[in-house]
Amino acid sequence: MAKQRKQQTKQAGWMLAVMFNSLLILLPVIASNTVKKAYTGVGVAEQPNVDAIMQTSERLSDELKALGPNDNDRKLPFWQDKVQQSLEDKDVDALRGYLLAAPSMLGNDLGKQVRARAEAESRGTAEERTIRAALQKVPESVARSIEYQIGMPQPQLEPAAPAAAEPAAPVAVGEEVGEVLQAGGRSELDWRFKLLGSYGDLAGMSQRWTGGDWSDGIVFKLTGIGLVQQGISDGLSDAHIRAVSIVKSASRSKRLTPQFTEYLDALTDAAVPMAVLNPALEAANLELATTDVRGARVLAAFEMAIDPAGLAKLEGDLEQIDKIATLTSPSAALTLLSVVEDGTDLRRARMLAEAGGMQAVALVKERGHDALRVADAGVSWDGSMVLEIMSLTAAGMLLFWVALSTLRIYFPKKDAKAEPVGT
Numbered sequence: 001m002a003k004q005r006k007q008q009t010k011q012a013g014w015m016l017a018v019m020f021n022s023l024l025i026l027l028p029v030i031a032s033n034t035v036k037k038a039y040t041g042v043g044v045a046e047q048p049n050v051d052a053i054m055q056t057s058e059r060l061s062d063e064l065k066a067l068g069p070n071d072n073d074r075k076l077p078f079w080q081d082k083v084q085q086s087l088e089d090k091d092v093d094a095l096r097g098y099l100l101a102a103p104s105m106l107g108n109d110l111g112k113q114v115r116a117r118a119e120a121e122s123r124g125t126a127e128e129r130t131i132r133a134a135l136q137k138v139p140e141s142v143a144r145s146i147e148y149q150i151g152m153p154q155p156q157l158e159p160a161a162p163a164a165a166e167p168a169a170p171v172a173v174g175e176e177v178g179e180v181l182q183a184g185g186r187s188e189l190d191w192r193f194k195l196l197g198s199y200g201d202l203a204g205m206s207q208r209w210t211g212g213d214w215s216d217g218i219v220f221k222l223t224g225i226g227l228v229q230q231g232i233s234d235g236l237s238d239a240h241i242r243a244v245s246i247v248k249s250a251s252r253s254k255r256l257t258p259q260f261t262e263y264l265d266a267l268t269d270a271a272v273p274m275a276v277l278n279p280a281l282e283a284a285n286l287e288l289a290t291t292d293v294r295g296a297r298v299l300a301a302f303e304m305a306i307d308p309a310g311l312a313k314l315e316g317d318l319e320q321i322d323k324i325a326t327l328t329s330p331s332a333a334l335t336l337l338s339v340v341e342d343g344t345d346l347r348r349a350r351m352l353a354e355a356g357g358m359q360a361v362a363l364v365k366e367r368g369h370d371a372l373r374v375a376d377a378g379v380s381w382d383g384s385m386v387l388e389i390m391s392l393t394a395a396g397m398l399l400f401w402v403a404l405s406t407l408r409i410y411f412p413k414k415d416a417k418a419e420p421v422g423t
Contacts, residue, residue: 097362102134199295224302270310348375
């Protein structure tokens with residue numbers, strides 16, 4: 001009997017030991033996966049909510065306050081130097097960013113003065129009022145130069161007569177932003193072709209591609225995808241086409257990080273798989289034809305090669321890029337994209353633009369990629385996150401029960417000895 005009980009105890013101990021070791025392996029896996037989801041970007045939503053934007057705005061203000069020297073007397077010269085340098089560089093986006101960041105960068109006393117003057121203003125938008133108040137902290141000659149540089153509207157003594165609409169000025173050849181059109185600016189019916197390029201451009205890039213020159217692969221694939229979209233669009237993909245033009249400009253001006261270039265390359269490959277596209281391009285370039293005819297053939301090859309699932313993911317990121325440009329400007333979007341490394345960073349850049357507008361440009365100028373860490377949406381408590389927390393809790397409770405049961409088996413409670421009765 002004792003031998004049988006000993007054998008049962010040994011079997012139970014062995015089973016508990018297996019459970020204990022399994023839980024020791026399982027718990028760190030669940031915990032690490034939960035932490036990864038919480039703090040490496042899964043919590044950065046495609047569409048940030050109000051709480052996330054407010055939280056990011058507060059952190060952005062704190063980061064801007066920490067940019068200058070600790071000594072309050074040195075904050076004003078530091079800020080003025082940044083404004084002066086941006087003016088000399090003719091960097092309008094950075095100039096606006098530093099002016100809008102003045103209430104935070106100038107410290108408590110001067111910052112409060114700028115806020116008070118901005119609130120006392122009654123004309124213009126909130127940004128214009130803040131900029132005018134910030135300009136009071138620079139020499140008057142510099143302030144006038146800044147107003148001219150950033151195109152601040154001047155006060156009018158009389159109501160101005162309505163001016164006739166003038167055609168948009170042509171973009172200078174070689175300009176860095178080149179093909180980027182201001183988001184929402186639709187001056188002519190063929191504005192999409194101006195952003196994306198012509199069928200002839202597509203045909204020329206296709207010949208280089210089939211010849212083995214893949215150096216401009218992202219631009220080529222985005223041009224083909226964009227032209228397909230513009231051909232079938234009823235206006236819903238305008239944002240995608242604007243975003244394509246921004247990415248093409250950033251790629252051609254070498255402003256994308258190597259990591260984000262690889263990310264976009266993989267994203268466009270998923271949208272137009274090379275296994276399908278390459279044979280179609282070779283067939284399109286096989287016969288001699290005019291440039292326009294070859295361009296139409298290449299476009300048909302892209303249309304046939306597009307994978308809907310891959311295109312949907314690409315369009316999601318293009319929407320983020322267009323939103324950044326809408327909240328700031330196309331050229332400012334290039335500045336923010338210059339520090340992005342993956343899709344999570346892209347959503348953080350969008351969050352930063354939502355929370356601070358042009359102030360995000362100033363922070364990126366100072367902190368580079370580290371500026372994106374300010375964009376914290378918190379933990380997204382979706383169904384999978386809740387289930388993982390519940391699993392982690394259950395596993396922890398089970399581990400405690402196994403440990404307690406093991407102690408009871410190997411260290412049983414001794415029976416109390418009977419006390420002698422009588423003398």
